[in-house]
Amino acid sequence: MNTLTHTPLAGLAGARARPLNRDDYKTLSLSALGGTLEFYDFVVFVFFANVIGSLFFPPELPDWMRQLQTLGIFAAGYLARPIGGVLIAHFGDLLGRKRMFTLSIFLMAVPTLVIGLLPTYASIGIAAPILLLLMRVVQGAAIGGEMPGAWVFVAEHAPARHYGLAIGTLTSGITGGIFLGSLIGVWLNTHYSAEQIHDWAWRIPFLLGGVFGLVSVYLRRYLHETPVFQDLSARKQADRELPLRTVVREHRAASVLVALMTWVLSTAVVVVVLFTPSHLQKLFHIPAALAMETNAVATVTLTLGCVFWGWFSDRAGTRTAMVLGWGGMAVTAYLFYGSLPGTPAGLVARYALVGFFVGAISLLPVVGVRAFPPEVRFTGLSFAYNTAYAVFGGLTPMLVAVWQNVDALAPAHYVAAMGLLGALIGFWPLACRGWQPTRSSSTP
Structure with missing residues (x-):
């Protein structure tokens, strides 16, 4: 191990x-x-x-x-x-x-x-x-x-x-x-x-x-x-200088790490969960009731996946969980979007499968919490996560909506690219081991 x-x-x-x-x-x-x-x-x-x-x-x-x-x-x-x-x-x-x-x-x-x-x-x-x-x-x-x-x-x-199980749950x-x-x-x-x-x-x-x-x-x-x-x-x-000032000056790497993982998370949630029902109806003329039913099933497997990937990170390690979880999201994105429209039963099954791997989003807080020292942990995680989500969460729907007009597999390409990015981030030492105190640090 x-x-x-x-x-x-x-x-x-x-x-x-x-x-x-x-x-x-x-x-x-x-x-x-x-x-x-x-x-x-x-x-x-x-x-x-x-x-x-x-x-x-x-x-x-x-x-x-x-x-x-x-x-x-x-x-x-x-x-x-x-x-x-x-x-x-x-x-x-x-x-x-x-x-x-x-x-x-x-x-x-x-x-x-x-x-x-x-x-x-x-x-x-x-x-x-x-x-x-x-x-x-x-x-x-x-x-x-x-x-x-x-x-x-x-x-x-x-x-x-x-630790991972608690955050995943x-x-x-x-x-x-x-x-x-x-x-x-x-x-x-x-x-x-x-x-x-x-x-x-x-x-x-x-x-x-x-x-x-x-x-x-x-x-x-x-x-x-x-x-x-x-x-x-x-x-x-706790009564030190402005926490955000410390984050910007001393923890830029951790902020970039969380921002990149937020890009992966926002793509998974916005595209797979929120954007896909309209994608199914607009491009493939799948009835609204069936689109919403499959989306509900995928949301359930997403919820279960959050628990599983958090638990798996405790057992196999963060790197292995990130590679398998987000790598699996990349593969199943093509499996799902590439087989549309398919049969109703197949649609539900494949949407549920990609939803399960989207549950790897629980690895963001697993990594992000421990990337910052305790004194600025809340500020660092919140600053990096919310700023990145405001940018990527807002741009992603527009990008995919325009892209799908020329390529029906645009959602698959985008989700898969972010899945590969998430898997690669798993090899970043900071993502695996978290923040480490220096010898002079008195942090607990």
Whole structure:
């Protein structure tokens, strides 16, 4: 077994070789539940974008203009991620992981609840889309802090032998928010007519998300601060210079590493999970119901894959997991997109298979958390991840949409290229062993 991939994680509370205990399971379950609800709150907007567009913009606008403005408000959430992520992470490194971990879900739950209660354009005019935009910006800031915060919080609690499994399980909970949003959308369209949804039922998913999010805020009060931050506070090392300044000056390599892995992650999620249903319908005339059914199955295998690849990294090492996981994503992307449209059963099976390998996205936090020292870990991960996601997550749909007009295999080419990049990153020593303290460092 490659010893490089099993070097002790400097500064992580999980460096103790012990089994998972009751407190670990409580931390993991409450963190994953909160991540599921928070990500659901963030993505449920897109499932009802058409209804929202018709209600929050002037009725005299052309349909394409309303759709464009609605998607622009959705995109505003992504643009706010870097700012919110860095701010929340900054105070997470200075004041404590738990406080910011709880704040992030509160900042998501309240705007979601407000969206469910907002008056429409018919009631308050131009104030309606402005308030909607404001709520999306706050949601974007919250999600920017939630994901890196959750990864750091769980990683600093988990024992070393189950480090990857803990992060993979947490990531599966976060991706499960997409599946939950899809299920709510299917349920709503099954039980209510189009007129009922337009008139009032569209509010239900937002009200549910807001209420359950506030419940999760309450439950997180039972979590404990991470041992790593407690140790930093005792040593009075948390009160140093601006964490972001330290990251930019001393940890550029780690930032580049996380940014490149975020490119891989954003491609996998945006193209395979979010973009593909419309790709199936537009180019191959696959019925919408079948496209959404196969997408739901792939989301389930993605969720399971997050757990598996995190667990596999504990057993076989980070390098092996990255090569097999993201290398497998490259191969199965061609297997899936190259066989379209195929039979319905084959479509479901191949989409499920590529979804499983997309689950290797859980390797990003496995690598990213330990790439930074404890004093700036939250800030470093959040800065690199959210900045890269804002860039690549925004450009990828446009690039693939244009590319597929000249090559039906464009999604396969792009996903496969990113899979190969992820596999190659596995040979970067920093990705395998993480940050290492110098002899003069007093970091725990």
